[in-house]
Amino acid sequence: DTEVTQTPKHLVMGMTNKKSLKCEQHMGHRAMxxxxxxxxxxxxxxxxxxxxxxxxxxxxxxxxxxxxxNSSLLNLHLHALQPEDSALYLCxxxxxxxxxxxxxxxxxxxxxxxxx
Amino acid sequence: AQKVTQxxxxxxxVEKEDVxxxxxxxxxxxxxxxxWYKQPPSGELVFLIRRNSxxxxxxxxxxxxxxxxxxxxxFNFTITASQVVDSAVYFCALRGDRGSTLGRLYFGRGTQLTxxx
Numbered sequence: 001d002t003e004v005t006q007t008p009k010h011l012v013m014g015m016t017n018k019k020s021l022k023c024e025q026h027m028g029h030r031a032m033x034x035x036x037x038x039x040x041x042x043x044x045x046x047x048x049x050x051x052x053x054x055x056x057x058x059x060x061x062x063x064x065x066x067x068x069x070n071s072s073l074l075n076l077h078l079h080a081l082q083p084e085d086s087a088l089y090l091c092x093x094x095x096x097x098x099x100x101x102x103x104x105x106x107x108x109x110x111x112x113x114x115x116x
Numbered sequence: 117a118q119k120v121t122q123x124x125x126x127x128x129x130v131e132k133e134d135v136x137x138x139x140x141x142x143x144x145x146x147x148x149x150x151x152w153y154k155q156p157p158s159g160e161l162v163f164l165i166r167r168n169s170x171x172x173x174x175x176x177x178x179x180x181x182x183x184x185x186x187x188x189x190x191f192n193f194t195i196t197a198s199q200v201v202d203s204a205v206y207f208c209a210l211r212g213d214r215g216s217t218l219g220r221l222y223f224g225r226g227t228q229l230t231x232x233x
Binding site for chain 2: 040042043055088097107
């Protein structure tokens with residue numbers, strides 16, 4: 001069983017809605033990630049937090065807003081999304097962002113998002 | 117530049133057959149890490165193995181084995197006596213540890229493996 005927990009598993013939202021995806025890990029990891037995955041494609045990196053600070057933003061549109069309230073939690077706030085944003089959103093964590101000890105990234109089960 | 121190539125888009129086998137998934141990578145880093153992940157239809161990416169660039173030992177775990185060859189920049193994955201539960205998309209991935217590659221996991225496009233009963 002994965003130790004990275006994501007909620008909700010499925011989310012349907014309208015283009016004017018505001019919703020959030022949540023992610024939690026209790027492995028003591030200090031790096032957390034959001035990935036987006038479209039059908040039949042590999043995951044694409046969106047954001048990386050290291051020690052609760054945003055380290056990487058892969059030029060993601062501002063309608064996606066990440067938040068890291070503490071070292072165990074990662075949120076992705078969604079607002080004014082487009083139908084093309086429909087995808088699987090994967091949260092992940094690793095011990096640290098750099099260094100040999102931190103290089104295995106563990107993924108959650110993902111949140112399936114549909115924008116209507 | 118970091119790049120991972122999985123030339124096989126789809127593979128179909130019958131149960132109990134052996135199957136090898138190919139992975140070729142490109143990197144200029146001297147230290148790097150290679151991974152295999154399994155993604156069943158449920159969506160979760162399941163970590164299978166990590167291999168460090170300085171460790172070329174091959175590895176076997178049950179029916180799974182991995183062949184890492186730096187000379188050919190390949191990290192191939194073999195499933196012996198395949199089972200229906202092995203049906204999934206398998207991703208090979210590369211992670212560097214410096215500069216612009218820091219924190220980034222570079223995925224191949226994935227290989228859809230279907231095992232028929």
